[in-house]
Amino acid sequence: MSTPLLEVRDLVKQYAATTAVAGVTFSVPEGICFGLLGPNGAGKTTTVEIMEGILPPTSGEVRYRGAPLDARFREEAGILFQKTALQDHLTVRHCIALFRGLYAHGLEVDEVIRICALEALVDRDARKLSGGQHQRLLLAIALVNDPAVLFLDEPTTGLDPQARRNFWELVASIKARRKTIILTTHYMEEAELLCDEIAIMDRGRILTQGAPGALLRAHFAEVLLELPRPEFPEAARQLPLKIFDGGDKVEITTHDLEATLRTLLTAHVPLTNLRIRPPNLEDLFLELTGKELRP
Amino acid sequence: MMRRLFAVFHARNLEFVRDRGTLIFTLLLPIMIVIGMGFVFGGPPRPLFKVGVLGDPAERQAHPFLIERYLQSVPLEDQQAALGKLTHQQIDLLVDLHGPTRYWVNTDSPKGYVVERLLRAAEPAAQREPVTGAAIRYIDWLFPGILGMNMMFSCLFGVGYVVLRYRKSGFLKRLHATPLSAFEFLGAQVLSRLTLIVVVTSILYLGIGSIIHFHSAGSSALLALLALLGALSMIALGLTIAARFSSDELVGGLLNILTWPMMLLSGIWYSLEGSPRWVQWVADVFPLTHLLDGARAVMLDGAGIRQIAPDLLYLAATTLVFLTFGAWSFRWRID
Numbered sequence: 001m002s003t004p005l006l007e008v009r010d011l012v013k014q015y016a017a018t019t020a021v022a023g024v025t026f027s028v029p030e031g032i033c034f035g036l037l038g039p040n041g042a043g044k045t046t047t048v049e050i051m052e053g054i055l056p057p058t059s060g061e062v063r064y065r066g067a068p069l070d071a072r073f074r075e076e077a078g079i080l081f082q083k084t085a086l087q088d089h090l091t092v093r094h095c096i097a098l099f100r101g102l103y104a105h106g107l108e109v110d111e112v113i114r115i116c117a118l119e120a121l122v123d124r125d126a127r128k129l130s131g132g133q134h135q136r137l138l139l140a141i142a143l144v145n146d147p148a149v150l151f152l153d154e155p156t157t158g159l160d161p162q163a164r165r166n167f168w169e170l171v172a173s174i175k176a177r178r179k180t181i182i183l184t185t186h187y188m189e190e191a192e193l194l195c196d197e198i199a200i201m202d203r204g205r206i207l208t209q210g211a212p213g214a215l216l217r218a219h220f221a222e223v224l225l226e227l228p229r230p231e232f233p234e235a236a237r238q239l240p241l242k243i244f245d246g247g248d249k250v251e252i253t254t255h256d257l258e259a260t261l262r263t264l265l266t267a268h269v270p271l272t273n274l275r276i277r278p279p280n281l282e283d284l285f286l287e288l289t290g291k292e293l294r295p
Numbered sequence: 296m297m298r299r300l301f302a303v304f305h306a307r308n309l310e311f312v313r314d315r316g317t318l319i320f321t322l323l324l325p326i327m328i329v330i331g332m333g334f335v336f337g338g339p340p341r342p343l344f345k346v347g348v349l350g351d352p353a354e355r356q357a358h359p360f361l362i363e364r365y366l367q368s369v370p371l372e373d374q375q376a377a378l379g380k381l382t383h384q385q386i387d388l389l390v391d392l393h394g395p396t397r398y399w400v401n402t403d404s405p406k407g408y409v410v411e412r413l414l415r416a417a418e419p420a421a422q423r424e425p426v427t428g429a430a431i432r433y434i435d436w437l438f439p440g441i442l443g444m445n446m447m448f449s450c451l452f453g454v455g456y457v458v459l460r461y462r463k464s465g466f467l468k469r470l471h472a473t474p475l476s477a478f479e480f481l482g483a484q485v486l487s488r489l490t491l492i493v494v495v496t497s498i499l500y501l502g503i504g505s506i507i508h509f510h511s512a513g514s515s516a517l518l519a520l521l522a523l524l525g526a527l528s529m530i531a532l533g534l535t536i537a538a539r540f541s542s543d544e545l546v547g548g549l550l551n552i553l554t555w556p557m558m559l560l561s562g563i564w565y566s567l568e569g570s571p572r573w574v575q576w577v578a579d580v581f582p583l584t585h586l587l588d589g590a591r592a593v594m595l596d597g598a599g600i601r602q603i604a605p606d607l608l609y610l611a612a613t614t615l616v617f618l619t620f621g622a623w624s625f626r627w628r629i630d
Contacts, residue, residue, distance in 0.1 A: 053472075083465055087461075102470075102474060
């Protein structure tokens with residue numbers, strides 16, 4: 001079996017009063033998009049910053065291509081932090097060129113500009129970019145060294161839906177170039193769309209790990225029916241079904257969809273607005289931690 | 296509205312008080328300024344005449360001429376250097392008390408004329424040695440001080456606050472994720488600021504120099520070398536302050552605590568000759584003192600590299616010490 005690109009072993013990060021990461025172990029094979037999922041404060045960013053070599057762990061270790069993080073790792077890693085300010089008064093091209101100058105090998109500045117669709121913005125002051133444009137610039141900076149592994153820490157937080165979709169397309173195109181991507185997010189849609197493998201974190205620990213589809217199959221053998229709460233008769237709550245209240249909806253989980261539908265029809269429950277959907281990662285997180293992924 | 300105002304006021308007070316470093320320096324700075332001003336401008340009124348004295352301090356105490364009112368005796372050891380001061384009218388008379396009293400007077404100096412009368416009244420038999428020489432204009436003497444002060448502010452604040460801002464904005468953290476080393480980053484900052492200072496100081500030197508009709512007595516190349524080393528030392532000092540901290544107020548306080556004593560004690564505005572010995576020792580610690588002493592020696596007295604070698608060495612050594620300490624204590628991110 002080949003050595004994983006990145007290995008995280010028994011990682012612990014202890015601060016004075018809190019334990020941010022409480023013993024995390026996983027490995028990332030080359031060429032996949034690996035997602036770290038969890039709510040705010042789960043320990044995702046701390047874990048990723050230790051993996052990036054930015055933060056020293058209290059104990060445990062991170063290995064890149066079988067060796068501790070070293071100068072080679074810094075040359076071959078591309079990083080997009082949650083928040084990064086750039087130097088004042090620099091244009092988009094200046095910013096990319098500055099970072100390109102810090103690496104021995106990499107892509108041409110113009111190529112990075114093309115990949116990240118920044119052609120129209122090259123002469124603009126970096127401080128005058130919109131949120132989505134700024135993230136594209138930060139991604140361009142993360143790509144200047146043509147990295148073997150790309151870390152994206154909540155890259156679409158705070159972006160509007162259109163900018164988020166654009167960014168996903170961009171990441172998908174990078175993924176298609178067989179780059180290894182480590183993505184942290186609390187957007188389930190993002191993880192489902194981009195990740196080949198995920199680890200769900202809460203309170204500094206990994207709760208479960210695997211391919212999104214396999215995890216859902218392992219945890220849910222049921223389908224989910226959703227009905228608007230005002231249309232659900234009180235009397236129907238006595239039916240022999242697994243019924244949950246979910247905000248303005250009533251949710252029913254079942255192994256046998258046909259039998260459940262027959263029961264609801266017999267009880268004269270209006271089914272005009274019925275939605276049937278497979279469980280998603282949001283449901284999985286709820287199932288694992290008992291809380292919403294996005295508070 | 297008042298409730299919200301008070302809540303913010305209270306929170307700000309708490310934040311300030313809990314930031315111990317800033318608090319201490321905020322309190323310490325005014326105290327230091329007061330003490331510094333006290334030393335320079337306080338005390339008894341300044342004497343009217345300065346008399347350089349060569350010879351035994353015990354004899355000096357006893358001599359009837361030297362206990363005259365409004366007269367300050369300045370002990371000097373090197374006769375050549377003392378004569379230089381007399382020529383430039385930095386002292387009004389030079390007296391040698393070894394054996395029969397000898398004195399030198401600058402016949403171009405009005406104060407020299409008056410103080411000579413006082414000496415001859417006390418000791419009519421004293422042997423007279425006349426010298427001549429125009430007084431150095433105060434503006435010529437001040438000129439290197441002004442250039443040095445400008446360099447000091449540019450070095451300390453220009454570099455210190457920039458690094459602090461980079462750290463606070465997270466830009467340093469982003470750079471840390473690249474192969475860039477702390478030494479490389481600091482080196483780049485030093486060079487960038489050095490370039491700026493060289494350009495600005497050259498413009499000021501040529502510009503002000505032509506306005507006040509200043510002509511340097513010494514080598515321009517030596518002056519440039521001295522200015523480079525002086526700027527390097529002070530930039531490195533600024534980086535040392537900004538290497539670690541993330542609080543604007545703390546860094547501002549530390550920079551102020553360095554610049555004010557340098558402003559007062561490095562001899563920008565006036566010569567420290569005649570001030571207490573320990574004040575001169577304190578002044579000798581500051582790079583700016585060595586920069587100005589060296590620059591005045593070159594610009595006014597035409598000193599060569601040998602005469603200002605101690606100043607050059609001191610500036611080079613402090614550059615090395617500050618840069619090493621700065622790189623060692625450097626923090627990329629806010630702790």
